[in-house]
Amino acid sequence: MRNITQSILPACLVASTMFIFTSCTTVNTVERAVPVGTKQVIADKRVITDDTLKRKVSIISLNEGMTPGGFLQVQIEVLNQKNSMQDFSYRFEWFDMNGMRVDTPTSVWIPRQIEGQETLSITAVAPTTTAKDFRVKFMENVRDD
Amino acid sequence: MKAKYYSLLLPVSVLLIFGGCATHTRYVETTGPRTIVTTDINIQDFSYAAEDMIKTLLASGALDKTQIQPAMLAISRIVNNTTQQVDTDLLIKKIRVALNQSGKALTTTTMGVGGIAEDPMAQGIQQEKEFYTDKKEPQRMPDFTLSGKIIEKRDRQDDVRQVTYAFQLSLTDNNGLAVWEDEKEISKQSKRGVIGW
Numbered sequence: 546m547r548n549i550t551q552s553i554l555p556a557c558l559v560a561s562t563m564f565i566f567t568s569c570t571t572v573n574t575v576e577r578a579v580p581v582g583t584k585q586v587i588a589d590k591r592v593i594t595d596d597t598l599k600r601k602v603s604i605i606s607l608n609e610g611m612t613p614g615g616f617l618q619v620q621i622e623v624l625n626q627k628n629s630m631q632d633f634s635y636r637f638e639w640f641d642m643n644g645m646r647v648d649t650p651t652s653v654w655i656p657r658q659i660e661g662q663e664t665l666s667i668t669a670v671a672p673t674t675t676a677k678d679f680r681v682k683f684m685e686n687v688r689d690d
Numbered sequence: 691m692k693a694k695y696y697s698l699l700l701p702v703s704v705l706l707i708f709g710g711c712a713t714h715t716r717y718v719e720t721t722g723p724r725t726i727v728t729t730d731i732n733i734q735d736f737s738y739a740a741e742d743m744i745k746t747l748l749a750s751g752a753l754d755k756t757q758i759q760p761a762m763l764a765i766s767r768i769v770n771n772t773t774q775q776v777d778t779d780l781l782i783k784k785i786r787v788a789l790n791q792s793g794k795a796l797t798t799t800t801m802g803v804g805g806i807a808e809d810p811m812a813q814g815i816q817q818e819k820e821f822y823t824d825k826k827e828p829q830r831m832p833d834f835t836l837s838g839k840i841i842e843k844r845d846r847q848d849d850v851r852q853v854t855y856a857f858q859l860s861l862t863d864n865n866g867l868a869v870w871e872d873e874k875e876i877s878k879q880s881k882r883g884v885i886g887w
Contacts, residue, residue: 613751614794634723649791650784651741653721653734670745673792687723 569628571661584608584620598685601631602659617671619679628661632686637669639676647676656686729853729880731776731840739857739874740784747785752861752870753794756833761795764832766862767803772842772855781857782836798832834869835862849882 589607593599605622612618617639625631634654639647649672659665671679718724725734747753753761765786768778789795799809800816807813820829838859845852854877861870 612749614748614754616748616792618749650787651737651744653737653741654723655738655741656723668745670748672744672748672788684723688727 569661570630571628572663574664585610595685598633598683600626601685602633602683605664612670615674617676617679619669619671619681621667621681622664623659623667624664625659625661630658630660632656632658634684634686635667636682636684638680638682639671639673640678640680641673641675642677644678647671647673649673654682654684656688727878729851729878730774731772731855733780735855735876736780736784738876739855740781740788742874743857743859743872744785744788746872747789747861747870748792748794750870753789753834755863755869758830758833760793761833762830763789763795763797764801764835765797765808766835766837768837769839772840774842776840778838778840781838781840785836785859795834801832831864833864836860837862850879851882852877852879854878 584606586606586608589604591604603624603626605624607622608620610618610620619637634656636652636654638652639649641647651672657665657667667681669679669681671677720733721737725732727734756762763786765782768782770776770778786797790797800807800813802808816829836859838857841856841858843854843856845854854875857874857876859872860868863869
């Protein structure tokens with residue numbers, strides 16, 4: 546019995562090490578030390594109800610601009626703090642000056658994948674020039690794989 | 691006592707059998723995250739492609755360069771080069787609605803590929819109106835035409851199958867120049883099950 550345990554234990558150790566190292570693939574990045582472009586970073590308000598998702602898709606910054614046609618353009622930078630690839634979905638909602646939601650056929654939950662320790666930029670353009678505010682929702686993948 | 695149990699056993703087992711086989715159907719939000727994913731082009735794939743393309747089209751400012759605003763758009767040929775029979779309006783209508791709502795472009799329904807109007811009645815009314823008003827000026831021609839293609843590419847490696855759908859759109863001005871072009875690719879992978887595919 547002791548012999549069996551002694552032979553299984555190292556095998557289990559090797560297998561678990563292999564599993565850990567093969568399932569963790571992270572992203573290395575390089576960029577200009579002093580960026581030329583300046584982000585118009587805006588203050589944000591967050592409502593976190595899923596702490597697991599918060600670690601998978603951590604919001605770093607939120608910046609906005611205007612397109613040549615006068616549409617509000619938003620970019621959100623997110624980071625996957627985990628060491629493995631994660632699935633998530635997001636959806637943009639737009640609001641006019643009166644806080645009324647601007648309905649658009651393109652307001653959909655969009656699935657995305659983010660690699661371990663990867664930084665991802667999510668961009669969106671307002672559907673009308675009357676859309677002045679926005680809200681972004683994040684959610685874990687709820688579909689069965 | 692035993693007879694009482696036996697009398698209950700039959701209805702309970704019938705309920706279990708038929709209740710277990712019952713189909714559960716529910717509404718899901720078409721644009722939501724709980725729609726079915728298959729290797730075919732799903733309804734949400736059109737939404738993802740439309741969302742992405744509208745975003746780049748509005749950001750490009752291509753529609754702002756016409757003298758008369760909003761720009762006039764005509765829908766040209768949208769080719770379905772996939773193995774599936776899909777109505778390309780599932781993509782184009784979303785783009786048309788979004789452009790209409792944006793106030794940047796209006797789509798004509800009285801002009802179409804091969805002279806076939808999308809709305810023949812509207813075309814008839816337009817022609818009649820022009821005849822009775824003795825219009826001398828030529829009819830306003832579209833500033834842009836929208837054409838495109840949906841392409842399917844299938845790959846396989848061991849028990850993993852991958853299908854990619856490429857949605858391509860071009861906006862051409864009345865000088866024949868493509869002033870905006872975009873491509874959105876959607877890839878899906880599926881693994882062969884233990885039994886069948």
